[in-house]
Amino acid sequence: MSIRNKAYISGAYEHPTRLAPDKSTPQLHAECAAGALADAGLSLKDVDGYFCAGDAPGFGGMSMVDYLGLDVRHVDSTETGGSSYILHVSHAAQAIAAGKCSVALITLAGRPRSEPFGRQLGNAPEAPFEGWVGQSTHNSYGMCAARHMHDYGTTSEQLAWIKVAASTHAQHNPHAMLRDVVTVEDVINSPMISDPLHRLDCCVVSDGGGALLVVSPDVAKSLKRPLVAVRGAGEHVKGPRGGMNLDLTTSAAAVSGPAAFDEAGVTPADIQYASIYDSFTITVLIQLEDLGFCEKGQGGRFVADGNLISGSGKLPFNTDGGGLCNNHPTNRGGITKVIEAVRQLRGEAHPAVQVPDCGLAVATGIGGALGARHGAATLILERQ
DSSP states (O other): OOOTTSOEEEEEEEOSOSOOTTSOHHHHHHHHHHHHHHHHTOOGGGOOEEEOOTTSOSSTHHHHHHHHTOOOSEEEOOOBTBTHHHHHHHHHHHHHHTTSOSEEEEEEEEOTTTSOOOOOOTTOTTHHHHGGGTOOHHHHHHHHHHHHHHHHOOOHHHHHHHHHHHHHHHTTOTTOSOOSOOOHHHHHTSOEEETTEEGGGBOOOBOEEEEEEEEOHHHHHHSSSOOEEEEEEEEEEEOOGGGTTOOTTOOTHHHHHHHHHHHHTOOGGGOSEEEEOOSBHHHHHHHHHHHTSSOTTOHHHHHGGGTTSTTTSSSOBOTTOHHHHTOOBTTOOHHHHHHHHHHHHHTOSOTTTOOTTOOEEEEEEEEEOTTSSEEEEEEEEEEO
């Protein structure tokens, strides 16, 4: 069963805080929920489906449903890292199409700046094999960047253009953590974090969160909000499989992207705006290739010379500044990718970065570690 046009995003809210020492994580979830509900013109009593992931405190869905005072008939706590919330939009659309709910609330929130935490593998099956070597998020993505450079001749200067585009957009966002426009030279002269990735190749760490409301067509058409339809979706999980068929330059988006485009009945050439998960600059480049915006190995050339800058480039991306400059709440940036795509489709992005008459957008993300096991989720959204 296709979910094409079976559900709409009617509420979207990004918490304005980037540092919340005086708020609890449940409180941030609640404030995000209230913001999305107000945006849609709905209330908590209208919600009959709730979606969350590993950032939700306590017993996840159970704790948050109780804390928010919800009375729901459908709960989903699928966990694929930062891509979870893009995937939740798809799952909410599936639940709505199946009649399981009609107003689905998705929330994300956390306080990694106020409450720093370390990466813990716990009892994961890979822990005995990977934990002892000190694998980190940074060196995992650094490995992917190094391999891409080795295989395709990609350069640090080309990766830097991704940060330049993000910073060019972030200057117009009053809530962005990093609002200064940077140059290619600024990026490659910043301290090395994990060769070949520099500090400015890495995303910010921020408190805060966001929320979305996915609703049935009947509910959407009863609200005084622009219609943003879920036109297509795809998801996939990719791992190293013990080293078998290991490919550090291809992500799970190589499966989730084509699936979403196929369901939507459109091609990458039809997309007017792209929200691309940007935990690191290399994350963006590899996803652009895997989604079909350019051939494998051509990502460096595709992003160079401002091609991602709104108003001048071929493919405007992350016009809020993205995770590289704006916000990466609780180290999980997927929900913000959907939020900015919704803004663009509604014509509510900042005038300096708004894509004229934006009618078709993609929101895609990677959760987990690109150089190890990770999930990918892709959405095609359309203004109707």
